[in-house]
Every structure is written in C-alpha cells, then in structure tokens.
Amino acid sequence: QDLTFWSWRQEDRAAYEQFIDTFEAANPGITVKFETFEATNYNTILSTALAGGTGPDVMMVRAYGGLENVAVAGYLEELTTESVPALAEFAAPAIAAESVRADGKLYAVPFASQTQLVIYNSKIFADNGIEEPQTWDDLMAASQKLKDAGIIPFANGTATAWQNETVTFGLGSSLMGKDFYDELMAGTTDFTDERFTGALASVNALAQDYFPDGFIGLDYPSAQQLFSSGMAAMFVGGSYELATFKTQNPDIEMGVFAAPGETAEDAKLVGLYFDGGYAANAAGANKEAAIKFLNYLASPEFGQAFANTLNNISTIPGVTFDNPLLAEVNELNQSSIPYLMLAHFRYGEPSGSVLIQAEMQKLFSGETTPEAIGEALTTGLAAWYEPFKS
Amino acid sequence: MSAATTSYYDRKGILGTLGRDGLLQIILIANTIFMLAPIVIMVFSAFKTTPQIFQSPFGIPDFTQVQNFIKIWSETNFLRYLANSFVVTGASMVLILTLGTMAAYAIGRYAFTGANFILMFFLAGLTLPLKLAIIPLFMLMRDLSILNNQLSLIFVYTAMGLPSTVFIMTGFIRTLPNELEDAARMDGASEARIMWSIMLPLVRPAMVIAGIQNVVPIWNDFFFPLVFIQNDNLKTLPQGLTTFMGEYTTDWGVLFSGLTLSAAPIIIIYIVLSRQFIAGMTSGAVK
Amino acid sequence: MAAVILRGAGWDGETTVAQLSLRGIKKRFRDTAVLHGIDLEIGDREFVVFVGPSGCGKSTLLRLIAGLDPITEGEFVLNGTRMNDVAPSRRGIAMVFQSYALYPHMNVYENMAFGARLMGLEKPEVERRIAETAAMLRLEPLLKRKPRELSGGQRQRVAIGRALVRKPDVFLLDEPLSNLDAALRSEVRLEIAKLHREIGGTMIYVTHDQVEAMTLADKIVVMNNGRIEQVGSPRDLYETPANTFVATFIGSPRMALVDVTRDGNRLVVANGGALAPGALPAAETLKLGLRPDAVHLSRGQGSEGLSARVEYTEYLGDNAYVYVRLVDGTLLSARTTPNDLYAPDEAVTVSLTPGAAHYFSAEDGRRLNP
Amino acid sequence: MAAVILRGAGWDGETTVAQLSLRGIKKRFRDTAVLHGIDLEIGDREFVVFVGPSGCGKSTLLRLIAGLDPITEGEFVLNGTRMNDVAPSRRGIAMVFQSYALYPHMNVYENMAFGARLMGLEKPEVERRIAETAAMLRLEPLLKRKPRELSGGQRQRVAIGRALVRKPDVFLLDEPLSNLDAALRSEVRLEIAKLHREIGGTMIYVTHDQVEAMTLADKIVVMNNGRIEQVGSPRDLYETPANTFVATFIGSPRMALVDVTRDGNRLVVANGGALAPGALPAAETLKLGLRPDAVHLSRGQGSEGLSARVEYTEYLGDNAYVYVRLVDGTLLSARTTPNDLYAPDEAVTVSLTPGAAHYFSAEDGRRLNP
Amino acid sequence: MPQFRMTGRGLWITALIVPPLCFVALFIVYPIISAFAYAFFDWQGLKRLDFVGFENFHTVLFVEPYRSWTLNAFKNNIIVFFALMVLQNGLGFILAYALWRELPGARFHRIAVFLPVVLSTIIVAYLFKLFYHPLFGVVNISLKSIGLGEWAQPWLGQSGTALWSIIVAQAWHMVGFPTLVFLAGMQRIPSEILDAVRMETESEWVKISKIVWPLVAPSATIVFTLLFVGAFNWFELPYIMGGLDGSPFGSTDVLGLYFYRTAFGNVSSGQQDFGLGSALAVLIFIFIAAIAAVITTRLRAREIQL
Numbered sequence A: 001q002d003l004t005f006w007s008w009r010q011e012d013r014a015a016y017e018q019f020i021d022t023f024e025a026a027n028p029g030i031t032v033k034f035e036t037f038e039a040t041n042y043n044t045i046l047s048t049a050l051a052g053g054t055g056p057d058v059m060m061v062r063a064y065g066g067l068e069n070v071a072v073a074g075y076l077e078e079l080t081t082e083s084v085p086a087l088a089e090f091a092a093p094a095i096a097a098e099s100v101r102a103d104g105k106l107y108a109v110p111f112a113s114q115t116q117l118v119i120y121n122s123k124i125f126a127d128n129g130i131e132e133p134q135t136w137d138d139l140m141a142a143s144q145k146l147k148d149a150g151i152i153p154f155a156n157g158t159a160t161a162w163q164n165e166t167v168t169f170g171l172g173s174s175l176m177g178k179d180f181y182d183e184l185m186a187g188t189t190d191f192t193d194e195r196f197t198g199a200l201a202s203v204n205a206l207a208q209d210y211f212p213d214g215f216i217g218l219d220y221p222s223a224q225q226l227f228s229s230g231m232a233a234m235f236v237g238g239s240y241e242l243a244t245f246k247t248q249n250p251d252i253e254m255g256v257f258a259a260p261g262e263t264a265e266d267a268k269l270v271g272l273y274f275d276g277g278y279a280a281n282a283a284g285a286n287k288e289a290a291i292k293f294l295n296y297l298a299s300p301e302f303g304q305a306f307a308n309t310l311n312n313i314s315t316i317p318g319v320t321f322d323n324p325l326l327a328e329v330n331e332l333n334q335s336s337i338p339y340l341m342l343a344h345f346r347y348g349e350p351s352g353s354v355l356i357q358a359e360m361q362k363l364f365s366g367e368t369t370p371e372a373i374g375e376a377l378t379t380g381l382a383a384w385y386e387p388f389k390s
Numbered sequence B: 001m002s003a004a005t006t007s008y009y010d011r012k013g014i015l016g017t018l019g020r021d022g023l024l025q026i027i028l029i030a031n032t033i034f035m036l037a038p039i040v041i042m043v044f045s046a047f048k049t050t051p052q053i054f055q056s057p058f059g060i061p062d063f064t065q066v067q068n069f070i071k072i073w074s075e076t077n078f079l080r081y082l083a084n085s086f087v088v089t090g091a092s093m094v095l096i097l098t099l100g101t102m103a104a105y106a107i108g109r110y111a112f113t114g115a116n117f118i119l120m121f122f123l124a125g126l127t128l129p130l131k132l133a134i135i136p137l138f139m140l141m142r143d144l145s146i147l148n149n150q151l152s153l154i155f156v157y158t159a160m161g162l163p164s165t166v167f168i169m170t171g172f173i174r175t176l177p178n179e180l181e182d183a184a185r186m187d188g189a190s191e192a193r194i195m196w197s198i199m200l201p202l203v204r205p206a207m208v209i210a211g212i213q214n215v216v217p218i219w220n221d222f223f224f225p226l227v228f229i230q231n232d233n234l235k236t237l238p239q240g241l242t243t244f245m246g247e248y249t250t251d252w253g254v255l256f257s258g259l260t261l262s263a264a265p266i267i268i269i270y271i272v273l274s275r276q277f278i279a280g281m282t283s284g285a286v287k
Numbered sequence C, D: 001m002a003a004v005i006l007r008g009a010g011w012d013g014e015t016t017v018a019q020l021s022l023r024g025i026k027k028r029f030r031d032t033a034v035l036h037g038i039d040l041e042i043g044d045r046e047f048v049v050f051v052g053p054s055g056c057g058k059s060t061l062l063r064l065i066a067g068l069d070p071i072t073e074g075e076f077v078l079n080g081t082r083m084n085d086v087a088p089s090r091r092g093i094a095m096v097f098q099s100y101a102l103y104p105h106m107n108v109y110e111n112m113a114f115g116a117r118l119m120g121l122e123k124p125e126v127e128r129r130i131a132e133t134a135a136m137l138r139l140e141p142l143l144k145r146k147p148r149e150l151s152g153g154q155r156q157r158v159a160i161g162r163a164l165v166r167k168p169d170v171f172l173l174d175e176p177l178s179n180l181d182a183a184l185r186s187e188v189r190l191e192i193a194k195l196h197r198e199i200g201g202t203m204i205y206v207t208h209d210q211v212e213a214m215t216l217a218d219k220i221v222v223m224n225n226g227r228i229e230q231v232g233s234p235r236d237l238y239e240t241p242a243n244t245f246v247a248t249f250i251g252s253p254r255m256a257l258v259d260v261t262r263d264g265n266r267l268v269v270a271n272g273g274a275l276a277p278g279a280l281p282a283a284e285t286l287k288l289g290l291r292p293d294a295v296h297l298s299r300g301q302g303s304e305g306l307s308a309r310v311e312y313t314e315y316l317g318d319n320a321y322v323y324v325r326l327v328d329g330t331l332l333s334a335r336t337t338p339n340d341l342y343a344p345d346e347a348v349t350v351s352l353t354p355g356a357a358h359y360f361s362a363e364d365g366r367r368l369n370p
Numbered sequence E: 001m002p003q004f005r006m007t008g009r010g011l012w013i014t015a016l017i018v019p020p021l022c023f024v025a026l027f028i029v030y031p032i033i034s035a036f037a038y039a040f041f042d043w044q045g046l047k048r049l050d051f052v053g054f055e056n057f058h059t060v061l062f063v064e065p066y067r068s069w070t071l072n073a074f075k076n077n078i079i080v081f082f083a084l085m086v087l088q089n090g091l092g093f094i095l096a097y098a099l100w101r102e103l104p105g106a107r108f109h110r111i112a113v114f115l116p117v118v119l120s121t122i123i124v125a126y127l128f129k130l131f132y133h134p135l136f137g138v139v140n141i142s143l144k145s146i147g148l149g150e151w152a153q154p155w156l157g158q159s160g161t162a163l164w165s166i167i168v169a170q171a172w173h174m175v176g177f178p179t180l181v182f183l184a185g186m187q188r189i190p191s192e193i194l195d196a197v198r199m200e201t202e203s204e205w206v207k208i209s210k211i212v213w214p215l216v217a218p219s220a221t222i223v224f225t226l227l228f229v230g231a232f233n234w235f236e237l238p239y240i241m242g243g244l245d246g247s248p249f250g251s252t253d254v255l256g257l258y259f260y261r262t263a264f265g266n267v268s269s270g271q272q273d274f275g276l277g278s279a280l281a282v283l284i285f286i287f288i289a290a291i292a293a294v295i296t297t298r299l300r301a302r303e304i305q306l
C-alpha cells in the first residue's frame, strides 16, 4: 500500500524520510511518499487537491481556525482513541488545538508545540556580563548596555507582518499577565484593558530603542540573519527558531528566557501554541494504512525521534529532551498562556492576528497609540467574536 | 553663448543636435547601468556567502567559490528540472504564438460580424484572475486525466498566454497596409499564404513582443506546477528550486545561486538570440 | 458548368480567351459614390487604356475588376461567367499597383518569384521567366535588393516585372510607367506593346500620359467623375471627340474652346472678329474647338480673323507652342516652329486651318456635326 | 555675420536670396556609391530641372540638399554658408516627396497647416494660404479627408500644397506631377511656373516628363549614373547636346544614332547607302545623330540616301511617327502627318533635312562640331 | 478591409478563430465561471453552505472591515496604475525614442533595457528587498556615503514609502516591455514621413507629440491596456516584497493580494473564505474588463493604417 504524505516543512525533509524509513521497516507492505510544498502556498494546494478529490492520504494540517477550514468541509478522517489509542494520553490543550470547536471532534495528531520567548546569544551575554533579566527594567538596562557596547540588542524586524504578533506576545505575555488572559476568556474584559495596552506601550518603547535601526523595514530572514551571525544579542521568536539558528551558525551558543513582567514577582509567561497536526484523508484509498501511519506518528518512539532530530517540542507525552535548550523551553512551557490570537481569535475575519499585526506595525511607525489598538481590536473582533458583541 | 550673435545656422543647429542626442545618450547610459547593476549583483551574490553579501553587496566575489552552485547541483535534479522547463515553456510558446497569431489575424484582417466581440472575449480572458479558478481548473485537469502531466501546464499556459498575444498581435496586424494583401491576392496567394508569407513576416516584432510578454511568466511560474505536478521528475525549474530553496530560506548565497541558475538559461538564450531579436524588431518596416 | 480559367496559360501557347463585360457597375465607399454606372465591353486580346482626370475612379474600377473591392451594384462578367464573387486569385488577372505594393521583406527576386511559384511553376521555369523579365526591365543588378533600397522608378519596374512574370490572361496596369524617365518609359512602352502582341492577353491600362494612351491603345476609355465619357480608338477620340470634355482632355496642348455665335456662315467671337470655316452645324450659338494645329497665326492686326495677343511661348525642342489670348479671354495655343518665336504681348491675328475645327453644343457640350 | 534666412519670407514681398553651390558632392550608401562628385551652381530664383534615367541619383541629390541624408563628401553651400551640418528645417527649404509622405493621421487641411503653423504663422494667415493653395490645386472638397481616402493624384496635390503653403526660399520637387492627368498636369505646371515668377524662390525640380523639363526650366541638369552629363538651357540641350547620352535622353522620340564612316563629304552607312549632309567634322568614323525632324522619308528605293524598311507607325493625334530600320539594324524615327501613314515593311529611302544632323565621336560619344 | 462574404473566407476565418477560442473557453472562461459561482454561496472554510445571492458582494463592498480593506486596496491599485503609467510607460516611451535614434551603442543599450524583463519576479523582488534593506541595503548605504544619511529610510517598513519602493522595483523590471512595444511601433513609421517632418521642424517635441506619438497609437493601445490590466491584477511583486497582508498595515495591499488572501487565507493571520474571495474576484474582473474595454475601444479609434 502506498501512502502519500504532504507537508509544508521543506526544511525537515531529510528527517521525515528517516522517520518514514523506520515506519516502513516496521510495517512491511506500506510505503510512504513524503512530499513537501512551499509553506505559504500549502493551504491553497491542499484545499485544491482535497476539493479535487486527489488529496494525499496523510497530511500536515494547521491547528485552530486553520484546521477548521479543512475539517468542517469533511475532508478529514475523524480520529478517536479507538483508532489512535495514544491520543488518550495527549494534553488537553493539544487535543483542543486539533479539534473543531463546535462538536469537539478531533481530526489530527498534534505534532509540536511552539513557544514564544526570547532567545539570546549566551556568549554575548557572558562577554558583556549580562544575566537573564528578571524585570522589565532589567531587560531595558541590559539592552542599553548592549547598545552602548555597539551590539544590536534585539535582532527583530517588523516588516514581515506576522513578526509583529510574535514580538508582541513574545515580549508582552508576562506584562499582560495570566489574570488578563483569564478575564478575557471569561468575557469580563476586552482588549481595551490597561494591562494589555500597557504591555503594548512597553513593547513599543523597547522596540523603538533597542530594535535595529529601521527595524520596521527589516524583514524576517534578515532579522534571523542578524541574530545568527552574532550581530545582535537577542531575538524574540518561537522555539522553532532555535533549530534554524543552529543550522545557520552551528557555533552559536544560545539561551532562552521568558520575557519578564514589571516586577520580579510577576509570573514570567511564555506564549504557547500548537503548530499543527497529522491528519488522514477521509476519502483516502488506503485509510487503514493511513491510520496505522498516524498511530506511528502519535507514538512516543516517533515523538522522541522528532524531538531529537528536529529540535522541536513534541506534543507526545513522555518525550524527553536531550537538547538542554529544548529542555529549558519545555521547562518554561510550564508557566505559559496560550499564544493569544492564534489560539482564540483566528476563527473569523478579521482575525485577531490580522488586526494585531497591522496595528502593531502602525504603533511601531508611530501612527497609533496602544489605547487605540485596544479599541480597534475589540471593535474589530466584535464582527464575529460573540463576547465582544455588545 | 550669445544666441544673438550666433548666426542662424552657424553653430546652433550642430550644438542643438549634439545636445539633444547627448541628453538621450546620457539617459540611455544611466538607464543601462541601472538596468544591469541588479543583475550583476545577483550573479556576484551567487558566488558569496551570506555574510559576504550583507557586508559588501557590490564587492566582486571570488568566482572560484562555487559551493553554492554545487549544493544546488548535487541536491536537486537540476538538469531534469531544466529540461522540463524547456519542454513546458517551449510547447506553450509554440501553441501560444501559433494559435494567438491565428486568432489575431482573423480579427485584425477580416471585417466580420463579431470580430470585435471576439476580441473583447480575449481581452476579458486577459483580465480574469485565474488563481481563483484553481480548484475548478484542478478538477478539469483531473477529468482530462492530465494531472501530474506536463500537458496540464502546457494547456493552462497556452490559455493564459492567448489573450495578451491576441491583443498585442491584433493591434499590429490591423495597421498593416491593405495594398500588400491586395498585391498578394492578385499574385494568386491563398488566404493562408497571404497570412504566412506576406503579413506574418511584417509582424515579427509583434510576435517578439508577445513572445517576451509570455515566455518570462511561463518560465518562472511556480504556482501551477505546484498545484498540478507532484511527481519530482516532472517538476519545472522554478518549482524544483523553490522547493529546494525553502530549505535555505536564510542562506542568501544559495538563494542567489538558485535565482541565478533559474534565470541563466533564459538570459543566455536572450543574449544569444539578441541579434535575431533586434533583427526581428527592425524587420517591421512596412514601406 | 462555368468555364474554368487557367491562370496564366496564355504565354505558353494555349489559346485562352479573356472577354470582359462590365454591366452597370457602381461603387460606393460608405457614403461617397465613386462610380455611377459603368458599362463596357472589352474584347479578347484588346488593349484598353483608361484615361481621365485624377480621382475620376480609374483605380477603383481596376480594383473592382481585380476583385479587390466588392462591387456595390452591377455585374462583372468574364468569358460569360459572372465574377462578382470570385476570389481575385481565381480570376486569372495580374495587376500592377499605382503604389507598387512591393513586399517589403522580400528582395526583388523574391517579389517576382512569389506569384509565379504560387501558380505552381517549376523553379527553373520561374528563374527563366525572372531572368527574361529582369533583362527587359533592366533589373538584373537589383535582384538582391530590398524594395526600400530602390529608387521610385526601380520600384515601379519591379512591380511591373512581378506581374509580367505571371503571364496572366488579363493584365491590369495602374499608371505603371509614371515614375520612369522618358527614355526608359518609351522603351518599356514598346516592350509592353510587343508583349501584348506576343502574349495576346487582354490588357487594361491606366495612364495619364497621352503618348502612352495614343500609342498603346486599341481602345481608349475616357472617364470623368465616375462615368464613361467616350470609348473609341485613339483616332476616333482625337478626331471626333464626343463632347467638350473628351475634346479638351485628349491632345496636348489641350484644345481651346471658343464661344461663338453664328452669323450666316461666319462665326463671330464677341468683340473679337469673325471666322469663316466653311460647313457649319445648325445651332445658333456654339463652342468652337481649336487644337494647336487648327490655329494659324499671322503677325500683326489682320482684317479677317480673330485678333489676339501673345501670352507666352513653350519651347519643346522639335515643336514650339505659342499661347495667345483672344479678346474674350480665351487662351489658344498654336503650333509653330522652334525658330519662329513670338514676343510676349505681340499682337497677332488668328485664322483657321480649313477643316480642322470642332463644333460643340453650347448647352451640353455634345459634338455637333457640321 | 552670415546672412539670416527667413524661412518663407519670399512670398510676403521681402527679397531674400537663395543661391546654392554644390561642390564635389559624393554620396555612398554603405558600399553603394550613388553620387560620384556633383558640382553645380544654382542661382537665385533660378528654376532648375534635374532629369536623368531612373536610379541615377536625382532623389538622392535632392535629399542631400534638403539635409535629410548626410553628405558623404563635398560641400553644399547656401548663400555663402556651408550647410552640410545644418538641420533640414533651418535651411529654408521645402520639399515635395516622390512618395508624397503625407501624415497619415492628419486630414488634408492639417497636413497643409502643420508646417505653416510651425513656422509661427498666425492661424488666419495659415487659413488664408491654405484656401489659396487648395483653390489652385483643386483640393477644396477634400480638405477634410485623410490621405488614405485620396487617389494617387490627389495625394500628390496635397503634397505639393503642403510645400507651397510654407512659401519657402528653396523649393525641391521630386516628380511632383507624375501621377496627374495630362490636363491637370499642364494646369499645375502652369501654376508652378506662375508661382515661380511671382514668388521668385529658387526651384529645383525632378521630372521624367520632357515637356515639364523643357517648359519650366531655366536650366536643365542632365544626370546619369551619379554624374552630371550636361547643364544648360532647354534649347542648349536640345540643339547642342554635349554627348550621345544627352542627345538621346532629351527629345522624344529619341534621337537615333547611326554609325557612319566618312568618305570625302559623304557619310557612308555600312551596306546601306550614303548621305551628304554638308559641313562635316574632321573624324573618320563618327556617330550621326538624327532626330525625327531631321529625317525625311520618301517612298520606294531612291538612288541617293539610305534604304530602310518601315517597322511601325505611332499615331499621336497631331503628329505621327514612322519608325524605320536601316540595313545595319539602326531604328530611326521620322515625323510625318497623321494622314500620311506608311504600311509596315514598306521600303523607304531616308534623306536628311539640311543642317539638322548631330555628330558625335565614335569613341567617347562627345559632340563634334562640324 | 475585405468583406466577409467571399467564398470560403468564412470557413477560413472559423478555422483560425475556433482553436484559440476553445483553449481560452475551456481553460480560462469555464473554470473561472465555475469559480465565480462560489461568490453566491456562503462558505465555512472549504465547505459550501447555502446560496446567499449577492450577500457576499454586499459584504465586501459595504460591511466593515471589508469595506475599508476593499477601498484601501483599490486606492493603492489606482496609485500603482498612475505611477507605473509615468515610470514605466512614460520612461519606456522616452527610452524607445532614444533607442530608435540609433545613437552609438544603441545595440547594447537595447539588449540591456530588455534584460530585466526576462528575469523572474522572484529575482526582482529579492534583489530589491536587498537593496531596500534598512541596514545593509545599497540604497541607504549609498545615501549615507554621499552625506544624505538622514534620507536613509526603512523603505519597505513605512506606509509612506513601501508602496512606492515596490512600484520602483516593478518599473525597473518591466520598463523594457513598453520600450519594446513603442520601439516596434516607431520602427513601423515610414521613413518618408519622418523626412517630411524634418523639413518642417527640428523641434524634438513637435516631432514626438505631433507625429511619432499619433503614429505609435497601436503600441500605445497595447501598452496602456496591458498596464491597466496588469496594475489591477498586480500580485507577485507586492506579495514577495510586502507579504500577503500588504505590510506595513495595508499600505502595500492591492486587490490581487486582498482577493487571494480572502479566498485562500493567510497562514499567519487570516481565514479562508471562497465566497467573499470570489465576490471580490468578480468585482475586480467586472471593473477591469469594463474599463479595459473602454480604453481599448477609445484608443483603437486613434489608430490608422500606415
């Protein structure tokens, strides 16, 4: 039986081929063909193929709203603990990320969680005698010190729209605080909340001073390059960056920390979300083999290999992290709030991400205020987000 | 210079002429530099490492540093992609120019009822956002059983290229003098012969233009191959390379050598054919 | 079944017939009516010359015969077959265009070979014909040139050559020699006459050159304003023009028309004297037509004849013409010898060469028989 | 300071001078040498006509004078100023192109107004001039038409009109009347002559029409193969052609050349008889040039004179020409009256009109004085 | 033009027209019409729900935030169109004129002008992104080196400069095309006509405006229409340089991007909605097709046979 397996992770091709070899060795008679597509067009291609009835047997799908797009139309095979027993062990948020909200049905095996935090160049920190900051002021002071030393404190640029969201929540989660998140979810507050707008103001102040000159015109790959080449000391980003930086510069030594809150007492929160999952085609010809393959993809054995080779936080319970950095990220994950817009506000249009990305770009170019952003987000989301409709 | 004392045709004319041509010459030279510089930078960058690109974008690289190319060469099916691109682009261009010229000729040379309507139909084809139609198109290809087949690309490209080709060629064909057609008709030429031997040679520039207008997007397109072609052996150059370059998103050196490699065949062909190209352009004199 | 026209069979010894009838042909361009009803029979092997003022519709008529423009009304019949809807290439007609219409992308040789090859001729035959034609038209050194590298006259010769090579049944020539020098023109003219004798095709020829018209034509068709004024042999037209238009159009310098009234058997010009030319038509007032040869000048103020003043003299080498103005303002020309020149403003007396006068109706210009 | 040429001042009464000198002018198109050294002086207000066989370089020379093509070698001097590098529009020259070169997107009125407006003329003045010119050239009903809706002759008139409207100092006309009918042609010819008298601009005129050349020119320049063969008044050229080329080129029908050897004061044609024309040049063998008027025919085989056979006859209305072939193959033409026609193949005897023969060197064709 | 009624002509014209028509009908018109039908349905992700008539059209035109997005993208397209009209077509005309004069080196210049045209949009986009790089970009580096450091900008990061920066890249890329078309048009002007005008004026301006320009009307029609269609279908370059969102905050958003991300979603921020996307596509199409038809017919009327 031949399975086709589609993915947008072009950079992970070699690793996946290895995993597949393992699977094929264990399951004679099943062969898996791994095909990758350019990430930005993956949605289009997958939608087209599914709609055209020639989709792959197994595929990577997005999480949250991105999953619903595909799942609601009935293209995906529903997964249960019967068909994939290992799923029973998965953490609830991970399962939720790959389920449709309306009926709670699960459609994919979650494969990785990502954490928004601050990555730093530990050699530069050491050379300049800087410690992981405990308060926002520490962070500012450390940045100033780096700047004085002629080092770019933060590598980030915001020309690439989605980086704005990363920067906002990578830096601002602790400033917003868990209470804000809970109240927001409970519907007792909205984005005009001062905790939120205050956080935005702080992030903006930091960016204006310690992001590279002209950071609003700096695109994502250049920002990565600035960090990995050692020209900048810190990078606000996802845990997925770690692997990239290592590839770009194998010699780089990195550390991670959660951006601090106002005071040392404030909980240091990272933004956490689930990246995507593996799903089976409801109309696939080899569904049985596909489920078998999904079972493999949900197995701890795979999770371990996944974590080891791809340097990513597998969602499979029980996976341990050889890589100290990953272990540290895993540690930080214990104190987190969800990556807000992705996890909760991408179910309708305009999505929270669309709004925050554009509004932050405005803020960074001085064309709006944090308060106005709060207003814009709340009214914008009110278009489809029930709790804000009032 | 005092114009009052300069006699009417002593010098003013000469200077005037020189000045004008001089200005045009300066425009041309400036433009040429501006046109070529980015391409030179691209080629240079292909031989550099990423930090080198950032630090000295204009620097002349060490041309023996071909590891970027080697990487592409060894990790992709480069020659196969190249061959596929040639097949797809070549076949599409042949179809586009043949069919496009046919339609344009009919519309441009014969006054028949509906000519204008047909032209508008093609013009509408020019304005349609074909990306939207990707799903129906995909199903169509599936029903024709040419998914994962280069025919699907060739057909889509041909259909995409026809509107602009018809549009461009009609404009040129329309303005050819009737008397040549009359003369050929008197010479006993059939309609087909008039078209082939008399009119078409005179619209070679239009064909060149239509060709250029279409060959580049087709050569560089990766959207349709992405959707229609999954078999690695059938992938075209841009598709093959973007898939590959996805793995090197931040390695500008490799990126540029990929770009250089995918642009090189068409640039080389262009330069090699530039003589014919220019000859084709100048063959349009109708009198 | 309708007769099949063998294109270009003529030259190769086969006898083909090419008899043309134009019946009530009209042509309109959108709202401009150009031809108002042309009726004309052209016999096989006839050499017909169309003359007429610029813009009178000669080229248009040729294009209708060729089939290049649709006939608005009327019928064109070739050898008994209605041709209105037959494609130009199937009519067995070749045409030399007034504006040459050479193929700009082909050299001279290719221009000439194009039509011939299309007739299905073998390559050697085409080469032979081109060599022959090129020699006749002095085109040999130019065979490899493109049209734009040729002078006007050279282009015109290529255009003629292109048609000649095809040896068609019917040959339409639209002012084919207008850009040639006199010497070459008379040579090519002779060649065309010879060709016509040898090939025997039917020729329709448009020209503004009187010498060409007079020497080549079996039949001259005088057109004016989209209508035929007169059809006849050169001699007919010259000697018995049907009306004042033809009379003044044919012959150079042109015939002068003098308004006269009849007084017995004398013709009186207002305040200007009188003439007694002999037999006269019946009308009271009429137009007297005088060609240069009909006018006899004598110096000074004579008692009989018309008094006039010399305006200017044209020297033409073998002839000279004196232009004199009558008292009523009419300009007459008289032939004289190059050595017998008159001074401007000299007073002269005009008398008539007997029997050389023409008479036309004062009302509608028709010829009146004396 | 060099004289300032006010473009188009002529007509408005100011006296401007336009004196042209061509000095050793050569022209090459890549590797084709077209003009091989032209030296010519053209005086102010002169009317110069260029004639010569097709392709001899007349249009090319005009283009050099106009400044449209660069002069390969030599100098063109206008009123003492070297003009080689002066822009065409600054030379005060207007040109009528052989191929008309009308602006296809402008109607007739706009075509004529374009240059005039560019000269800085006021709109009413331009309108006045166009009205005047259009009347003269019979263009009034066509003013709103686009060139492609005009007949050949109409286009040519527009081209002339466009140049006339500008009233330039120097006027170049390249076969401006070749597509007009005889009647219109002689009318326009007269208008041009009149214009020239009135405006006084310098005119340079290319034509293939002998009548035009003879009647219009103050000075005719005969060109051949990129060289000037002779410059002179029409009468000079006709009566004392410098060489056989000019002799045969000027005059229609062309002068016949008979190879003769001298035997005392008789000229003997090989096997064909002898003539005794009177005073003779010194050379032993020479070419005898005979124009139609110099040839006298008598029917039958005479004792004195050359025996010949009639080939054919051309009827021209007022004249007729008989073409006869001598024993050595030379074709002679003789003028006869339209009523005195000879039958083909009739035997005739050729004798000479006294004093009408021309003599040329048998070696280089130069004229020999008797 | 010859009339249609002559024998066999109809068949011949049919033979010429039908195959290309079939291609376009089958591979463009038919799929597009099927896709246009999406516009009349409500969608949830990839799932088609009820027929909703013109509701989607109403939404994209009149309901916030779509309304302002639509207007913003449309406004940007208009800027792009007029800017390219000047930068691309205007410059193209001047370049064509200069090349046409056959000045020394014209051959080389000709090759150079057209070279960028053969490059892919990706290459152009990447190159110019590098040029506009706020830290290492040659634009800023050059400005600093000539003492205009304060003019250095994060070109692609500010709403004021981002769109223009992309427009310049586009003009660089495609200026060769109008040049080519105009040059081809100029070369068809009979030389006698140019001679005639040289006799009357040496003013380059008169020559260009009164003779050359009217006589290259067919080229102008082609270039204008294609530019119009191209400007309102603009996608690749802003997509690569500004991103699918029209970063920063919609200042480089154009209808092409907007429609695409509405229909197919944006991985990093947005949802997929075929209904709204198709409604947009239909509106864009109607707009472009209507205006293009008007432009073409009006411009075609100026054309004359040589």
Ligand SMILES: Nc1ncnc2c1ncn2[C@@H]1O[C@H](COP(=O)(O)OP(=O)(O)OP(=O)(O)O)[C@@H](O)[C@H]1O
Pocket: C029, C032, C034, C052, C053, C054, C055, C056, C057, C058, C059, C060, C061, C098, D148, D149, D150, D151, D152, D153, D154, D179, D181
């Ligand atoms: N396409 C057209 N549209 C309108 N009128 C036209 C068209 N073609 C020709 N004409 C007009 O028809 C008349 C006849 O034109 P035609 O070319 O037959 O004249 P012609 O006798 O050949 O003149 P010429 O001796 O000057 O060549 C002219 O008045 C001309 O202006």
Ligand SMILES: Nc1ncnc2c1ncn2[C@@H]1O[C@H](COP(=O)(O)OP(=O)(O)OP(=O)(O)O)[C@@H](O)[C@H]1O
Pocket: C148, C149, C150, C151, C152, C153, C154, C179, C181, D029, D032, D034, D052, D053, D054, D055, D056, D057, D058, D059, D060, D061, D098
């Ligand atoms: N661009 C060119 N390239 C090469 N040869 C040319 C070019 N233009 C003209 N000639 C040649 O130069 C010669 C002179 O041409 P020109 O046009 O001056 O002749 P012309 O005397 O005006 O003849 P016609 O009376 O036939 O108009 C001809 O033999 C012609 O073929």
Ligand SMILES: [Mg+2]
Pocket: C058, C059, C060, C098, C174, D151, D152, D153
């Ligand atoms: Mg005509």
Ligand SMILES: [Mg+2]
Pocket: C151, C152, C153, D058, D059, D060, D098, D174
């Ligand atoms: Mg000439």
